Amino acid sequence: MINKVQKHEQEVVLDILRQDPSRSMFIYGDILQNGWETDYQEVWIDRSIKGIDAIYLRYHKNLVIYAIHAIEDIEALKTFIHGLPIQFLSGCKKHLELLGLDTLEPFKFREMYFCECQELMNTVTNKQVIMAEPKHAKAIAEAIIQISEFAEMTSLEERIERITERLSSGKGRAAIIIDGDKVIAHANTAVETDNAVMVGAVLTLPAYRNQGLASQVVSTLTKHCLDDGKIPCLFYDNPKAGSIYHRLGYVTFDTWMMGTKL
Known part of the structure; x- marks a missing residue:
C-alpha cells in the first residue's frame, strides 16, 4: 500500500536512508533541504507485510525511487506512477528491477556508472x-x-x-x-x-x-x-x-x- 509519509514514520524512513548514504542521497538530501511536503516535493512509502518495501520522492517532474524489497502490488504501483505529474524516473538499477518496471508505462532508460x-x-x-x-x-x-x-x-x-x-x-x-x-x-x-x-x-x-x-x-x-x-x-x-x-x-x-x- 502506497501512502504519504506520516509524521510518526519520518524517523523510520530517515534511518533506512542513512544506512545507504550514496544510493539514497537524492531522497535523503531533498528531504533535508525541502522538507516532507511542498508544492514541488512529496514523499511516499510502499508498505506490505514485510514492512517498508520502497520509498518514493517526487521533486518537481522527477520521481526518485529507493527500493528495499520486491513490490507485490504492481498494478497499484502502475496507477500511482501514472497519476504523478512526472517526466523522469530514476534510481539504482537493482532497486528499479525490484519494481518490475517492464510492466509499467514505458520509460526510455539511460544506464550510467555511479562513482x-x-x-x-x-x-x-x-x-x-x-x-x-x-x-x-x-x-x-x-x-x-x-x-x-x-x-x-x-x-x-x-x-x-x-x-x-x-x-x-x-x-x-x-x-x-x-x-x-x-x-x-x-x-x-x-x-x-x-x-x-x-x-x-x-x-x-x-x-x-x-x-x-x-x-x-x-x-x-x-x-x-x-x-x-x-x-x-x-x-x-x-x-x-x-x-x-x-x-x-x-x-x-x-x-x-x-x-x-x-
Whole structure:
C-alpha cells in the first residue's frame, strides 16, 4: 500500500536512508533541504507485510525511487506512477528491477556508472575557476541549455530561478570558468546531505572543448566538497568523461538509471 509519509514514520524512513548514504542521497538530501511536503516535493512509502518495501520522492517532474524489497502490488504501483505529474524516473538499477518496471508505462532508460571520490588525485588547478554566486545564475542556465542532454529538461526561466535559489540558499554550489559574459565550463552539486554530495551538470561549451576545462571545474568542486567533509558522487555514461573522473580519484560502485517518459 502506497501512502504519504506520516509524521510518526519520518524517523523510520530517515534511518533506512542513512544506512545507504550514496544510493539514497537524492531522497535523503531533498528531504533535508525541502522538507516532507511542498508544492514541488512529496514523499511516499510502499508498505506490505514485510514492512517498508520502497520509498518514493517526487521533486518537481522527477520521481526518485529507493527500493528495499520486491513490490507485490504492481498494478497499484502502475496507477500511482501514472497519476504523478512526472517526466523522469530514476534510481539504482537493482532497486528499479525490484519494481518490475517492464510492466509499467514505458520509460526510455539511460544506464550510467555511479562513482564516488574518497580522495582527490591528480589535482587540476586553474586560477580562472571560481565558485559561482547567484549573479551567475543566468549565464549558467544559458550554458546548460546549449548542451543537448540537458536542453529539454526544463525551460530557461525555470533553470535561472532554481539555480538562483540554490546558490542563494547555500543548498548547492558550482564551479565555473567564465569568458567575457559567458560561462564556458561548469560543474555543480545537484543535492547535498550532511556527509555526501552529488556532482552534476558537468559541461564545457563546444567551442572550448579539449582544453581540460571539465577536469578543472570538477577538480575544484571535488576539493571544495572534500574539504567540507562530504563525499562527492557522480554519474557518467560517456567513456571520455569517465576517464576524467577516474583520473581525479572517482571509483565506480554501482549503476544509476534515469528514465524519460515516452
